[in-house]
Amino acid sequence: MAIHSKGRSKVQELYDACSAVFSGKEGFPTLKHIRWLREILDNMEPVDVGIDGSRSPVDEPKVATRDDLILGQALTDITYIHIHECDDFSMGVFCFPAGAKLPLHDHPGMLVLSKVLYGSVSVRSYDWFITPSSRPRKGGLAKVEADDWVLQAQSKASVLFPRSGGNIHSFTALTPCAILDVLAPPYSDELGRPCTYFSETPVPSLSGFSILEEIDVPEDLVVVGAPYLGPELILDPDFDGLY
Numbered sequence: 001m002a003i004h005s006k007g008r009s010k011v012q013e014l015y016d017a018c019s020a021v022f023s024g025k026e027g028f029p030t031l032k033h034i035r036w037l038r039e040i041l042d043n044m045e046p047v048d049v050g051i052d053g054s055r056s057p058v059d060e061p062k063v064a065t066r067d068d069l070i071l072g073q074a075l076t077d078i079t080y081i082h083i084h085e086c087d088d089f090s091m092g093v094f095c096f097p098a099g100a101k102l103p104l105h106d107h108p109g110m111l112v113l114s115k116v117l118y119g120s121v122s123v124r125s126y127d128w129f130i131t132p133s134s135r136p137r138k139g140g141l142a143k144v145e146a147d148d149w150v151l152q153a154q155s156k157a158s159v160l161f162p163r164s165g166g167n168i169h170s171f172t173a174l175t176p177c178a179i180l181d182v183l184a185p186p187y188s189d190e191l192g193r194p195c196t197y198f199s200e201t202p203v204p205s206l207s208g209f210s211i212l213e214e215i216d217v218p219e220d221l222v223v224v225g226a227p228y229l230g231p232e233l234i235l236d237p238d239f240d241g242l243y
Contacts, residue, residue, distance in 0.1 A: 009231035010048040014040050014182070015084060015091065022088040022184045029111070029184075034159060037182065041115040041157035044180055046072060049083065049093055050229030051178060053118030053153075068229055070095070072118060073176040078102065078223045084233055090186035095226070096121065096173035103218050104170040104198045107160065111184045112167075115157040119177025123149045123158075125166025126200075126212065138196065138214040141203070142168065150174065168198060168212065 008016070017040055021033045046053035052069040070081065072095045083091040094102070096119075104124070126142035145166035151158065160166050171179070187195050198212040 010040070010044055011083065011091075011230050012233060014044065015233050015235075018089045018091065018182055018184070023086070024088065034111075034113075037113055038157040038159065041113060041180065041182070044115055044117065046117045046178060048230060049081065049117070049180060050231075051081070051093065051095070051117065053178060070226055070229055072178050075176075075226075078221075079226045080223055081226050081228050083228050083230070084235075085186050087185065089182060089184040091180075091182055093117070093178050093180050094171075094223075095178045096171070096176065098173055098175050100173045102171040103221060104168060104200060104212070106168045106196050106198070107162075107183065107187075108167075108193050108196070109162050109185075110167075110187075110193065111162065112160045113157055113182040114151075114159075115180045116151045116153050116155055117178040117180055118153050119173065119175040120150055120152040121177045121179065122172045122174055123151060123166070123169055124172075125149070125160070125169035126210065127164055127167055129209065139198070139212055142200075142210055142212045144208045144210065 014037075017037055021029050021037065047069065050069055051072045053072045075095050076097055078097070078100050079095040081093040081095065083093065085091075096102075104126075123146050125144070125146040127145050129141040129143050145164075146169070158165075160169070185191075185193065187193050197215050197217055199215050200210040200212055203209045203211060
């Protein structure tokens with residue numbers, strides 16, 4: 001596994017930084033802290049989280065792991081690899097087969113940083129036209145923030161904010177791909193941060209706007225889990241503090 005600065009793995013470095021920025025902190029992180037996290041994510045590669053993102057061998061189409069790595073391109077369902085979750089943030093990877101779609105959904109009151117590790121994905125996103133309250137919105141007028149925006153492994157890490165940056169988005173995998181996500185704070189039904197799915201109806205008289213309406217979890221959405229095979233995390237490291 002890849003080892004980074006001071007003998008730490010890259011995923012450990014990401015965890016340390018997230019812990020320093022988010023854990024036990026009140027208020028929103030500074031732009032300096034967000035830039036720091038994005039720089040760390042920009043250096044992440046599939047192997048750093050236990051994934052082989054290269055083309056899977058033709059003679060092993062059903063093999064999901066090899067050499068203690070998950071074969072990302074051998075996966076046939078949307079697959080979530082859980083790395084870490086606490087009250088303040090979560091880290092995990094979504095792996096997609098080509099053509100798979102994660103429907104339009106929101107991230108209420110959350111900061112989300114995402115990095116494509118391999119492959120390419122098309123993103124469609126919205127923000128509510130009227131600044132929402134602290135409670136999750138269940139429908140209304142929304143402005144398109146990204147329309148088929150293509151992200152690839154060489155793309156910089158993206159960030160969305162509670163009220164801007166495309167907080168409501170969908171993903172369509174153009175090729176087999178994987179996305180490393182940091183959510184701060186993570187979803188929580190009990191704390192008023194459920195994941196809500198939406199339908200979209202464009203407004204003909206308002207270019208770039210749609211009416212979003214809450215829907216049930218789509219019946220055809222299948223997300224399976226896979227074990228995290230990357231470097232072990234030390235959850236209470238001797239960390240020097242903020243960057």
